[in-house]
Structure formats: C-alpha cells, structure tokens
Amino acid sequence: MRFETSTIKDIAKALGLSTSTVSRALRDRYEISEETKKLVLAYAEKVNYRANPIARSLKERRSYSIGIIVSEIANNFFSQVINGIESIAYDRGYHVIISQTHESYKQEKLNVEHLASRSIDGLLIALSSETQDITYLRNLYSKGLPIVFFDRVPEDFDTHKVIANNFKGSFDATEHLILSGKRTIAHLTNSENLSITKERLKGYQAALAKYHIEFKPELVKYCQHGGMHSAELEQAVKELLPYKPDGIFISSDRLTTGCLMALKKTNPEVAHKIAIAGFTNSNLVELFSPSLTSVKQPAFEMGQVATELLISMIEAKREITEFETKILDTELVRMQKNIGNRFL
Amino acid sequence: MRFETSTIKDIAKALGLSTSTVSRALRDRYEISEETKKLVLAYAEKVNYRANPIARSLKERRSYSIGIIVSEIANNFFSQVINGIESIAYDRGYHVIISQTHESYKQEKLNVEHLASRSIDGLLIALSSETQDITYLRNLYSKGLPIVFFDRVPEDFDTHKVIANNFKGSFDATEHLILSGKRTIAHLTNSENLSITKERLKGYQAALAKYHIEFKPELVKYCQHGGMHSAELEQAVKELLPYKPDGIFISSDRLTTGCLMALKKTNPEVAHKIAIAGFTNSNLVELFSPSLTSVKQPAFEMGQVATELLISMIEAKREITEFETKILDTELVRMQKNIGNRFL
DNA sequence: GACGTTTTTGGGAACGTTTGCACACTTTTT
C-alpha cells in the first residue's frame, strides 16, 4: 500500500495543458502568462499538490539532503551543533541525515560511505577519536562531494572548517585552576590524533608556562576511545591519582562527565578534593557533584556556520579555491562554589 | 559540480549486455545465468558501482527512509530510542530522518508534513506535550502512511504502539518513596494531554492508595511545555513547596532534571531534604546532587520494537487489521545514599 | 497585410532504475 498524491501530469490533464507548462507555472520559471500561472497554482492548491522530491532529485541530480557525522547524539555538544545545522538547513530547503560513529573509525567510514551512496549533496563531519586515515574522505572529496569539517578537523585537507578557539578555551580553564591555587594540574584528554587534542594541550601548556609551572608529561592521559568505555576512564584516573593532582583539566564533553563518574566510583574520598575544569556543553553541570568549571563551546553557532559554508559549496557555480577556517570563541563558566560544593 | 558514478547503463555498454540483464544480475532476480551474473558482479565491483537510490526510489515508489519525530534529541531517553531505531533500520536497508518538535505542536505538524512530502515510507512518532489535535496524522494515515507511536501515544488511533509500563514504573517509584518514610509526596508531571501523564498519575495514585495515603490534587503539578521553559518549572516548584512535600515523584526525563535545577536554584536549602524519584534515562544520574531514584525506560529496546513493527507495516503485502500495543518494563534504580547524599 | 519580434505553449528527451513482455535458443516430452 502506498499513499498517492497528484502529479504534474494529473494537473496537466485536468487543465488541458502540457506538463511543461504546469511545471513552469509551479516553479515560476521562464516566461509564462500570469493567467495560466494563477490557474495552475489555484488548481494545485485545491488538489493539495506536492512535488515529488525524488523525481526532482533524479532529474536535477541532487538530493537536497546533507549528511552529518558526529560521534554520538546523546552528547550535548553534538546535539546543540545539530540544532544549529538544522536551523539553517531547513530554511534553505535541505534536510539532514544524522549518523553516529560512537568514536569508531570503522563505523565512521561505513556511515560516510552509506551516506554518499544515498546521494547526499554535502557532508558535515566531526572525526571520530579513532580516525587517523582519511583517504576515504579525500577520495569522495576529489570526486566532488563537498565536505565541511567542524570541531574535530584534519590538518591538511583543503576545505572549509569550523572550530572553537581551543587554545584559548584551554588556556582560560587551566589558568582558572591555577588562579584558584592549584599547582599539580593533570590533563585528561582525547586520542592524540584529534586536532582538538593537540590544540587544547597547547593551551594547557601555555597557561602552565605563564605561571612558571613545570609541564609534566606524566600528568597528561590520552583516551583512545574518547571515553566511550568506562574502563578506559577508570584506568586513566587510576594512573593519574598517584601523582596527587589538585586539579584536572579535561578536554571533552564525554571525558568530563566520564571522569567525574570514574572518580566518584573509584575514589569517592578524593573526588571532592580535586578541582575540575573541563570542556562540556551539558546543560546539567549545575547539578553535578563534584561541581566543576566548564568550558562551553558555541555549539549551535558552530553548526550554523558550518552549514552555511557547506551550502555555499554545494551551490557554488564554479570551483572554490579559497577556503576558510572559522574560529569561534568559547565561554568559561566558573564553578558555583556556593551551591555545588557547599557540603565540602 | 556533481560527483559522478557509473550507472547500470555504463556497465551494460561496457559488457555488451542490456540494462535489464545487468539489473537482474545485480538484484539477483529472475532467471539469469550464473555466468553473466558473475561477469556483471565482477565488473560492478571493479568500477565500484553503487545503485542510485533515488532512481530506484522513483521506480519503486518508496524511499527506504523512515521519519522519526521526538521532542528533542538532547534527551537521553530519546537519543537511546533513536539508537534502537537505527540499529534495526540500517540492518533492514532503511535510513532515518530525525525531526525535533521541542514540545511544540506547530513544529510537530510542520515536521511531519515536511517528512511526508519528502516521501518517507513510514513514521515513528512520540507526540509533543502540546499536541491535542492529531487529525493531521489521521489524514496521512488514512492516505496510507504507516505510523507507529511510541512513548507518547494517542488513545484512539488504530495502529501499533510501543510504550513502557508506565503504571508499574510510577507505582514502584512512588512506593519506594513511601517505603523510605515519605508521606507528603508531590507529583510533577507533563501536560495533561499525554498518555504517559495519565498512566503515570494512575500509578502514583495506586501506590498512595495501597498505603492508605490520601491523594491530594493540589500536590500534582502539570507542565504544559514539558519543562522546556525553566520559568514553567520554577513556578511549579514554587507552588508545590508551601505544601512542604517530603518527596516528589516526577514523570519525565526533562522534568526530572529541570526540577532538580529549579529546586537548587530557587530553594537550595530544601533541595537536599526532599526525596526525589523520577523518570529519567540520563546516564549521569550518579553525578547529580541532590541525588535521586530513577525510573529507567527500556529506551533502546523501545526503539527496536517500534521499528520492527513499522517495517512490518511498510512491507506488508495486504492491509493490516490487527494492531498491538507492546508494553515494556521499566527499571527502578534506587538512590545511592552512600555516594550521592553523603554530605546530607 | 506581410513581415519580424516577442510571448506563451507543447513535444519529448532525459535522469537511472525495474520489470512485463516477447523472442531466441536449448532442452525435454510425446
């Protein structure tokens, strides 16, 4: 069973016109008399005509859909980015197809290829933490698929990119920990492959340097799977604690909440004694205990900007040669001592 | 610029066959010699042939895509449902298009109609808290669009539905509050329109009745917008507190976290003195302070079951007349006194 | 009133598939 709608042909037949004329009237293209146009439009309205997007796509060789690849939607940062993407895409007549990698390279490749075969017009992607080899993306790109990266971007890929000011965000967060008296500040971060990992590490180091605190590599712990496995996090925490950090700067949403959980589970007695600052866009931070200082990314805006760039690529008349990397400022939300840690 | 792929025609030409033969070889349909099939398959593999899903959709008059309507993806319950949906859909060759209502009826209608005009093959929907009039859904349904409801379902709509055992979940949560000594138990809930609101209210009332606690209507507060606006929640909390409740049972994910926030913001001094039990699928509950007892819905499974039902409808050969309402059990996760509230 | 110009309309191919039908060839049956 299929639900049927009227087509251009039906309208043409009913009105004694040709399909070309009806099409022109509906799409308001080419020269067409006011009269016929009104006639057609009125009739189309009456029978509740909806153009079949599939037929249109086939003819125009584009689907008016864009693919989104994120690690998971159950992550406030990404869901906010998606909201930003949708806000622009729908206005411009595109719909979006969301795919999750769960931080797996294999899944990422599979999803991208599935999307590409579904004939998306363009791709918005934040790389998975496992991803190192992006030749599959280069192939698609060189075949003409427009791609815009956001958040987790590759270094040498000539296209538009949108990222947060990771250096500054990290610097601010680390500085905040230092200014509140912490001196042994650990850094829990994502896989070394990721751009955000490198940039955030630099911010952390710069802040330490500014206050003449020695950078100790052993205080930095990388999580290959971006905190998708709790065992990974618990292990990292376990390895960090012997150095008796009085502060931890954490570099991503998932890791931040995961680290709090791990601390609370494995070492509840110290959980409240370590100051925590981390990247997170969770809108529940105020509920967390232990409480923390958070670095919020302009996720919604990031989605918007990335989408505008992508659509400009999709609709570009000629080859684009100049690409930009937009950098958006983060916001530091300081721990609310009066509420969160009042029981300390 | 468009990225090009080889088509059936190209293969046919290259191999000196007709498009029909190639199509049959690829789709493995009808009688076709092993030999030609192998030949075609090998060549297709070589040129990395991907069937154009748009052409196929046009021909077959179906898009192999299903629409999902939820209130928001930044909600663990819904994002888990979506994961469940995807796990089944992708296996069966469908892709999904997600739309958010943000609890607005207008947005819901707009999104559904947009999806329908995008020729989805079926729809999975959890109604928005504002929704009362679903004639627009009835229209689509009567025109032949398969629809399966989950979580928030309408009463008199003859189709498959998947819900949690809301009555039992609420009963258990309320009973848990009673057994831990609470006697003035408020109930913060969603808009009165929703099925889940009614069912959960009944569970709450039944638990009170079992322990001979009088049901007081003034202890029940409805939130029309499902807690999307913090003002709404703060108002509800403000109206509830004068009755000095020693427990609150909350009936949805968004409301649960929102209520904690509101309590903490407006009345931090009592926030930790009121026992809270609420529906939530957040995987961060263990971090919350004040801590709470949560009713977890089998979200992933709900998505899976709903999708299986939907696909069975889509692929049904003849009209379906028997519909089922699947009811899945919830899980009560008791507050961890030793961790969450150790500072009380 | 014949001609050119502009405006409006229709015919029909194309996008990439799937599939009913017909045909040719091979094998089986009588």
Add this chain to the structure above:
DNA sequence: AAAAAGTGTGCAAACGTTCCCAAAAACGTC
C-alpha cells in the same frame, strides 16, 4: 521429428520531474 516446456536475454515502458527546442499565438512596424 515435431511440439511443448524451460531458460536466458533484450526491448521498451514506466516512475515524476525539468528543460531544450520548436511551434503557435499575440503583438508591433512599416
């Protein structure tokens, strides 16, 4: 040996659009 049945292949139409090209109609000009 002829008829029947079976097997593999190709032709062509269809899905619902868009758009090039040409035809027709309307208008203006001398």
